[in-house]
Amino acid sequence: MIQYDLVVVGSGPAGRRAAIQAAKLGKKVLVIEKGTRVGGVSVHTGTIPSKTLRETALNLTGWRERGFYGRSYRVKQEISAEDLRRRLLITLDHEVEVLEHQFARNRVTLISGKARFIDTNTLEVEKSDGETLQVRGESILLAVGTKPYRPDHIPFDGEAIIDSDELIEIKELPRSLVVIGAGVIGIEYATIFSALDTQVTVVEPRTTMLDFIDREIVEDFTYQLRDRNMKLVFGQAAEQIERDPGGRCRVTLQNGRVLVSDMVLFAAGRVGATDTLNLEACGLEADSRGRLKVNPETFQTVVPHIFAAGDVVGFPSLASTSMEQGRVAARVAVGAIAKEPQKYFPYGIYAVPEISTCGLTEEEVKERGIPYECGIARFRETSRGHIMGLDSGLLKLIFSLKTRRLLGVHIVGEGATELVHIGQAVLNLKGTVEYFVENTFNYPTLAEAYKIAGLDAWNRMGEIKKEA
Template sequence: MSYDLVVIGTGPGGYVCAIKAAQLGMKVAVVEKRKTHGGTCLNVGCIPSKALLHASEMFEEANHNFETLGIKTSKPKVDWKAMQGHKAKVVDGNVSGIDYLFKKNKIDVHTGVGRVLGAGRVEVKAEDGSTSIVETTNIVIATGSDVMPLPGIEIDEKTIVSSTGALELEKVPNRMVVVGAGVIGLELGSVYARLGAQVTVVEFMDKILGPMDADVSKQFQRMLKKQGMTFKLSSKVTGVQKKGRALEVTVEPAAGEAAAETMDADVVLVAIGRRPYTEGLGLAETGVELDERGRVKTDAHYKTNVDGIYAIGDVIVGPMLAHKAEDEGVALAEIISGQAGHVNYDVIPGVVYTSPEVASVGKTEEELKAAGVKYKSGKFPFSANGRAKAMLHTDGFVKVLADAETDRVLGVHILGHGAGELIHEACVLMEFGGSSEDLGRTCHAHPTMSEAVKEAAMATAGKPIHM
């Protein structure tokens, strides 16, 4: 059978692209090496980590806030097996949902490793070694990304783990060293810190969450230190040795001649980033061009240099985010069907799912200064928000950045409880070119956390009421 479209990879970008293409009338097939769909995100990334994150937050809440709220209970304990069971149930529910959507949209599934043989031909190698050829008019590479290894340190997914192994630990470790203070390292490190582990984060740069707004980064680090996490910035891990049941971690300055130091750990989490999964797909043999970082080169319509072959998601340039891949999947399906698909890369939100959360969209102050853009800013703290006080979640703030002349909002940065939900009114505003005055004059229900967003916008356009 020949298809209009074959998508290799059923992560957020791939499965969404396949479904949208089917909805637009195309005959679609997907190729997936896993036995379950959803890619890294649903199986060993976004979804399982959020299940553990929520459980750890509830444990923290019961330990520290219940008594203040007038709730008396016995001291809570961690049932790690039950927590893992909750995580597995959440993953299974999401994965089975994709199975249902594929059937509903009449999408054929080919299980095995996909390899491009040339324009219009994809080889599928099954687990038993057998191969089959799938013919199609269009091919989409949506194979996602893989863990970036740390030179000289072998990940065994038992004691030296990637994010995948960190989700499957046999127990909560007493001591954990996290290599990398990016999104993944801080999310998973904070989960184990809340559950009782002593967590030390080693970061090569001089700040956590490198690309994030500097104000957010500084205040967020102070919050995490207050929660018990330790940070070694401008440092690098140069070795991990097994010493009996423990690990000896060697840490050196990122630059300079200062002496190395060692620390003991039960688990080391390597979270220094991810790299595009483009090896073994037959791209070089087919003539598909890659850049110096192994990403597939595409034009503005996700087309490679080979006719009929496209790429989306983590394998192409841009932030490695599930929702960015999803939007690209929809846009590409529309483009292939003859419509005008488009993604606005200036309005791609980023969220760090910690406690409290960090969320941002658009430009940071540092980026605006570097570009020579004249801007104005406004901030509003959650400590002045009535709902935040009632919920005991007064840490953090909202910052709004707008063009100095036109007042058009250029960036919004939120540190605080529920930031990952609050950021989206900024996304809608920016998608339609709104101003800080537009946001400040929009009625917000009282009392809500979202009023802090309104007040920050008012501070940008003029003056806030409650400060």
């Protein structure tokens, strides 16, 4: 039995960042990955595939050029599932190659197999060839990620009734699609297929969607979706899903309405992939959704030398935050100092259009009783927006009237997930409205929207009168 300073279960964003961090601190590190290739869900079925699919769809459809050439404009007239998969495979191969090189360069040992606890320090690994071995870790990090929630009453068949992991394997692009669930994953895929000219209907049992996003941004986003004929059905749950003799899918809602489509994507949540870990043997227990409870500062579980990070610990379930969680957990696990991360981090939704947000929403500011003012800029007000043919896109800044500090930045539109980092920096550096008014931005850029929004708020707030 080989002893390691840190054993990491899972090689997704949290696992790989933790492993490399511990290795750079001179520790002996093992990564156990149940998949045939490193990278976890993020690389193979989640983050990278969905973003690659999005970019491919926008490129092949000519989506970004339709402001100039009309809605019928397309770069490739007949787009197939194979067109999408071809670019995806190239991207995934590159990601895996980079990760394998990082592990090799940092002398991280990698074993392919399924891990389960024997006791609090020992894991049994069943390798793909059937061989089993046992490893011990002074510390253990669980970064096993999540898998799609698949309730028993949904007749998944891998062809027409599928989950989000199966979506990248489809053989043909559907002419019509019903998406069950208006969470981040459901909305991302719904809008991507809408951009591919698939008729999309989204079904959500709640009366709202994306509740953690500023309401004004969600309203603008919703208007854009409905403007391109996406159907949004809120306040109705899907009671039954079945395929008729002709192979089409029928979704029956609570109110009796029946939706007929070529394909159904069930994207109503994910569950932690903890069911095969034999957690009882190490004194841990997952919640009803397979998630593990941790100390949010150290990522320690109730067993102090066992850590958990990434999607398996719940919100915000972002690749970016998972990486930081893994890094912090690894430093604590090997006895190194772990600085507290910056307060504000960006949240990105890679829908069409993108949404990104950082800081407080207007609703949160109101709840806290903070006197505030907002500044708004529309991308069509910028020269860069004219050059790109944008007729939509919105940037919203929220400022404190008392301190004049930026409280939140919220963006919907082209490049939102890139633009948000300017606002994130100002938030974490405690900048004020004057930064945007007095700073110079490259011209012409979409970043100019920050100056426009800053001036919009500044005009309402009034200038500070300095004493002579």
